[in-house]
Amino acid sequence: MSEPVEKERSLNFLEQIIEEDLRNGKHGGRVATRFPPEPNGYLHIGHAKSICLNSGLAKKYGGTFFLRFDDTNPSKEETEYVDSIVNDVKWLSGDSLENRIFFASDYFGRMYDWALELIKKGKAYVCDLSGEQVRETRGTPTVPGTPSPNRNRSVEENLDLFERMRQGEFPEGSRTLRAKIDMGSPNFNMRDPVMYRIVKAAHHRTGDKWCVYPMYDWAHGLEDSIEKITHSICTLEFEHHRPLYDWFLDQLDDIFRPRQYEFARLGLTYTVMSKRKLLELVKGRFVNGWDDPRMPTIAGLRRRGYTSESIRAFCRTIGVAKFNSTIDLLMLENAIREDLNKRALRRMGVLHPLKVVIENYPEGQTEELEAINNPENEADGTRLVPFSKTLYIEQDDFREDAPKKYFRLAPGKEVRLRYAYYITCTDFKKDADGNVIEVRCTYDPATRGGSSPDGRKVQGTIHWVSVEHALDAEVREYDRLFTKPNPDDPSDPTDFKAYLNPDSLRVLTGCKLEPSLKDAKPEDRFQFERLGYFCLDPGSTPEKPVFNRTVSLRDSWAKEEKK
RNA sequence: UGGGGAAUUGUGUAAAGGCAGCACGAAUGGCUCUGAACCAUUUAGUCGGGGUUCGAAUCCCUGUUCCCCAGCCA
Numbered sequence: 001m002s003e004p005v006e007k008e009r010s011l012n013f014l015e016q017i018i019e020e021d022l023r024n025g026k027h028g029g030r031v032a033t034r035f036p037p038e039p040n041g042y043l044h045i046g047h048a049k050s051i052c053l054n055s056g057l058a059k060k061y062g063g064t065f066f067l068r069f070d071d072t073n074p075s076k077e078e079t080e081y082v083d084s085i086v087n088d089v090k091w092l093s094g095d096s097l098e099n100r101i102f103f104a105s106d107y108f109g110r111m112y113d114w115a116l117e118l119i120k121k122g123k124a125y126v127c128d129l130s131g132e133q134v135r136e137t138r139g140t141p142t143v144p145g146t147p148s149p150n151r152n153r154s155v156e157e158n159l160d161l162f163e164r165m166r167q168g169e170f171p172e173g174s175r176t177l178r179a180k181i182d183m184g185s186p187n188f189n190m191r192d193p194v195m196y197r198i199v200k201a202a203h204h205r206t207g208d209k210w211c212v213y214p215m216y217d218w219a220h221g222l223e224d225s226i227e228k229i230t231h232s233i234c235t236l237e238f239e240h241h242r243p244l245y246d247w248f249l250d251q252l253d254d255i256f257r258p259r260q261y262e263f264a265r266l267g268l269t270y271t272v273m274s275k276r277k278l279l280e281l282v283k284g285r286f287v288n289g290w291d292d293p294r295m296p297t298i299a300g301l302r303r304r305g306y307t308s309e310s311i312r313a314f315c316r317t318i319g320v321a322k323f324n325s326t327i328d329l330l331m332l333e334n335a336i337r338e339d340l341n342k343r344a345l346r347r348m349g350v351l352h353p354l355k356v357v358i359e360n361y362p363e364g365q366t367e368e369l370e371a372i373n374n375p376e377n378e379a380d381g382t383r384l385v386p387f388s389k390t391l392y393i394e395q396d397d398f399r400e401d402a403p404k405k406y407f408r409l410a411p412g413k414e415v416r417l418r419y420a421y422y423i424t425c426t427d428f429k430k431d432a433d434g435n436v437i438e439v440r441c442t443y444d445p446a447t448r449g450g451s452s453p454d455g456r457k458v459q460g461t462i463h464w465v466s467v468e469h470a471l472d473a474e475v476r477e478y479d480r481l482f483t484k485p486n487p488d489d490p491s492d493p494t495d496f497k498a499y500l501n502p503d504s505l506r507v508l509t510g511c512k513l514e515p516s517l518k519d520a521k522p523e524d525r526f527q528f529e530r531l532g533y534f535c536l537d538p539g540s541t542p543e544k545p546v547f548n549r550t551v552s553l554r555d556s557w558a559k560e561e562k563k
Numbered sequence: 564u565g566g567g568g569a570a571u572u573g574u575g576u577a578a579a580g581g582c583a584g585c586a587c588g589a590a591u592g593g594c595u596c597u598g599a600a601c602c603a604u605u606u607a608g609u610c611g612g613g614g615u616u617c618g619a620a621u622c623c624c625u626g627u628u629c630c631c632c633a634g635c636c637a
Contacts, residue, residue, distance in 0.1 A: 010577055010585080038637050073636060131635050138633055141565040145633090176635055186566040188633050197635035216637050237631055240567050262568085264630095269574090317586060319576045321569090324630055328574050331587055341600060376600075407598075416596060450596050461596050530597045557598045 012320045014053070014261060018061055018231060027230045031063030034229050035089060036070045036104075036220070039081035039204070041275040042290040042297045043088045045311070045332070049266040052315035054233055055093040065095065066227055068102040072219045074203035082204070084290070088298040092308050104214075104223050105205045111214050111222050112166070114252055115177060115195060119158045123251050124195060125150055126161040127178045134176070138191055144184035145191045151180060165198055168211045172200045177212070181247060189244045193217055221245045224258035232258045235265040236322060266318070267326035270480040271296045272487050272496055286500060287481070293548050294481045294504050304478060305525065305535035305550030310339035329480065333551050340525055340533040340550065345373050345380060348418065348463040349513040349528040349547075351475055353392035355467065356439045358423060361389040366466075369449065371419040383516055387420050390467040392512045394530075397462040398439050400428065405560065407459030409439065415460040418529060422447040422458055463529040470512035473545040475534070477506040477552075511547075518545070527553070 011019065022029055033054040037047065058065035067089050071077050090097055118124040127148045129137065139145035153161075162177055164170065177196040185191055195218040200211050214222075224232045232245075239262050249257055265273075272278060273296060281287050281295070290297050293304035301311065314335035318327050348371075368384035393409070402410035409415050414424040427440040446453055450461075484499040513528075520526070522538040532552035540546035 012576085016579085036637090040637080070637065076636070127635095129635095134635070135633075140633065143565090173635065178635095188566085191633085194635050199635080213635095215635075220637085236568070238637090240632055242567095264569085317575085319586095321576070323569055323575090325575060328587070331575075334587060337599090346597080372596095375597085405598095418596060458596090460598080463597080527597085527599085530599070532599095553597075553599050555598070560598080 013322070014057060014231070014233065014263065014320060015060070017261065018057065021230070022061065030228075030230060031058060031061040032066070032228055032230045033058045033063065033233060034066040034068050034224070034227060036068045036223070036234075037085055038070045038073065038076070039078065039085055040073075040076040041081060041279060042084050042299055044273055044275075044278065044298065045268060045271070045296045045301065046266040046273045048092055048298060048311050049315050049318070049320075050233070050235070051089055051092055052312050053263070053320055055095060056312075056316075057231070057233075063230070064100065065093070066100045066102055066229070067097055068223060068227065069104060070216070070220065070223070071103055071105045071203070071205065072214050072216065074199055074201045074206075074213065077204050079204050084299060088302075091302060092298055092311060094308060094312075102223075102227060103205060104219055105203060107219075107223060107226055108206065108210055108214070110226065111219060112212075114222060115162070115214075115218070116159065117253075118179065118195075118251055119162060119177075120155055121251065122155060122180065124158070124177055124179050125153050126158050126165065127151075127176050127192075127194075128174070129176075131173060134194070138188065139183070141186070147183050148178065148192065151192070162196075162212075165196070166210070166212050168200070170198060172198045172211075174198065179218075179244075179248070181244075187240050187243060189217065189241050190247070193244060217241055217244050218248060221249050221258065221260075224260075225249060225256045228256045229258045232260045234260060234262055236262050236324065237265075238262055262322065263320045264322055264324050267324065267486075267488075268296065268332065269326055269329045269485045270482050270487070271329065272482065274488065277488075277496055280497070281481075284497070286497065293476070294478050296481075303538060303548065305340075305533060305548055306336050307339050307343075307525070310336040313339065326486065336551050337533070337554075340527065342376050343374075344525040344527040344533055346371070346375070346529055347514050347517055347526045348385065348465055349473075349475075349511060349517070349531065349534075350392040350394050350463065350465050350470075351477075351508050351511050351528075351531065352395040353465075353510065353512045354395045354398055354436065354439060356391045356393050356423070356441055356464070358389050358391070358421075358441055358443045359426065360442045363389060365389065366468075369419050385419060385514055385516070386466045386469040387417075388466045388468055391417070391464045392467060392470060393417075393439070393462055393464050395436075397460075398425070398428070398436060400436060403561070406557075408462055409441075409460070413460075414458050415462055416447070416450055416458045417464045418461050419450050420448075420464065421445070421450070422452060463531075465512045465514055467512075469515045471515050471518050471545065473511050473513050473517070473547055474540075475508040475511045475547045475549065476537070477508065477549045479504045479506075513545075513547075517547075518542070520545070520547075525550075 055065040137146045176194045178192045181190045196212045291299035291303045366388045373380035398409045421443040423441040423443045429438040431437045482499045483501045487496040487499040520536040522536045533550040534547045537546040
């Protein structure tokens with residue numbers, strides 16, 4: 001036996017960077033990360049990757065993790081979004097976030113003072129060009145931009161004009177504060193980027209206190225610096241903003257120096273991840289709100305029955321790198337199945353009821369049979385399930401003409417009712433349209449509990465619910481929202497909504513569930529035997545229970561039958 | 564045709580010059596009071612071409628492909 005080689009090092013590139021910084025004693029061994037959303041929409045599974053990454057890194061290295069709202073554009077931001085984001089990040093990270101929620105808008109004063117510092121150093125100027133003129137003078141990838149006519153204004157004039165901008169003296173869009181860097185840079189971000197613009201809109205937190213608002217590039221590094229973030233982690237598209245991020249910080253004296261690192265954002269098959277498009281789905285009523293269980297939002301996944309643990313596990317397994325990848329939705333489904341298999345309580349529920357009469361079972365008799373709550377966890381114990389002469393089984397579980405390898409109920413065949421008895425089909429009835437509406441069976445009293453004293457085996461075990469005891473419920477089955485693996489495909493001119501899956505939501509009424517389910521709470525997780533994982537919808541009432549299907553069980557029979 | 568990134572089995576992700584590993588998928592078999600889960604086995608990969616080296620996914624040269632950038636959005 002050879003010893004396992006010293007190959008423990010399966011660190012992602014960010015962990016490698018952090019560990020090297022730790023070895024070098026950078027920041028005194030301190031690690032601080034943050035998740036910096038703009039409150040302009042609900043968080044989705046793509047954000048989950050960033051949240052898990054940032055909070056996970058902080059946890060792993062004994063550091064701190066902040067939630068910071070990058071609320072620098074009042075025209076797009078709302079309090080509703082702030083609330084939902086706080087809720088989602090707390091839920092996902094399992095972190096109370098106490099005293100660790102910040103707002104960029106709280107730093108506006110300091111940012112303004114630093115802007116004055118840049119002006120005084122001759123590194124920033126007030127520009128009178130209109131937005132259109134700025135665009136026209138920015139140049140192209142191969143042609144340098146042309147300098148603003150105001151580029152060489154005196155410090156005094158800049159100071160005066162900037163102060164008057166802040167006072168609200170000038171109309172929106174009439175002037176900007178720009179950094180004086182390099183109009184000939186091949187990196188557009190360095191061609192005298194705008195630091196402040198005039199926006200006369202009420203900010204969701206500061207109201208009308210300000211009418212100049214900092215741009216992302218100017219603000220972000222300062223926010224990180226104020227919070228003493230050591231590792232400022234963002235997505236790949238900000239790579240060419242890094243030189244500017246560094247440039248701004250380089251101009252300021254006595255300021256904490258964070259570093260920016262970039263990783264690839266999450267791509268998921270059959271999933272639209274753009275906030276703009278998700279908003280379109282909500283506004284166009286293609287879904288029932290941001291927390292519609294079909295949405296890839298954190299709120300939607302939560303309502304669908306996903307656990308935060310499973311989403312975190314998913315983020316762990318997909319890893320992090322700088323390659324723009326698209327992860328198969330199966331990975332997410334695997335993560336939730338794996339988690340729910342361990343924790344979900346097993347219950348019986350019939351989604352498409354078919355009546356079964358046990359001919360030789362005494363009329364009016366009821367008995368209670370013991371069923372295991374979760375074979376994966378003995379501590380969950382057992383429960384009693386009522387049994388009687390008339391039952392419901394799943395329509396799928398009876399076939400008039402059974403295929404060769406079908407081992408459920410069919411004329412003359414014997415199956416086991418889970419935790420109950422062996423039954424043998426003797427007859428069945430059809431309605432005028434030829435649909436099977438009732439199955440007649442006999443049971444073997446010696447098989448009580450589900451096993452036969454003579455040792456004879458049955459191939460199939462099916463679930464059931466007693467008619468007179470059944471709980472009536474509505475069940476909602478969800479499928480992928482889109483039919484195309486990548487509805488986001490930019491090379492496809494067709495509107496992404498053309499790929500909406502018409503069958504993404506199936507509402508099943510008249511489902512018959514085991515009576516114990518009437519005490520279900522939304523936080524409970526259930527596996528309906530042989531069907532899938534479900535949870536009580538938070539919006540449902542005792543009078544009208546609604547269950548959401550989180551994910552179905554794998555079904556190798558369906559695959560077999562397709563052949 | 565400027566600049567910045569990236570490329571490892573079907574999909575992702577490791578290997579810091581030394582056995583190309585892991586997860587998901589797929590296939591096969593086993594087990595089973597869930598056709599689930601679980602267990603076992605198998606499958607399949609270093610973008611191309613040169614070079615350095617005893618030895619290259621890794622270093623050098625070169626080519627290719629993909630992504631991002633011309634908001635007073637973030």
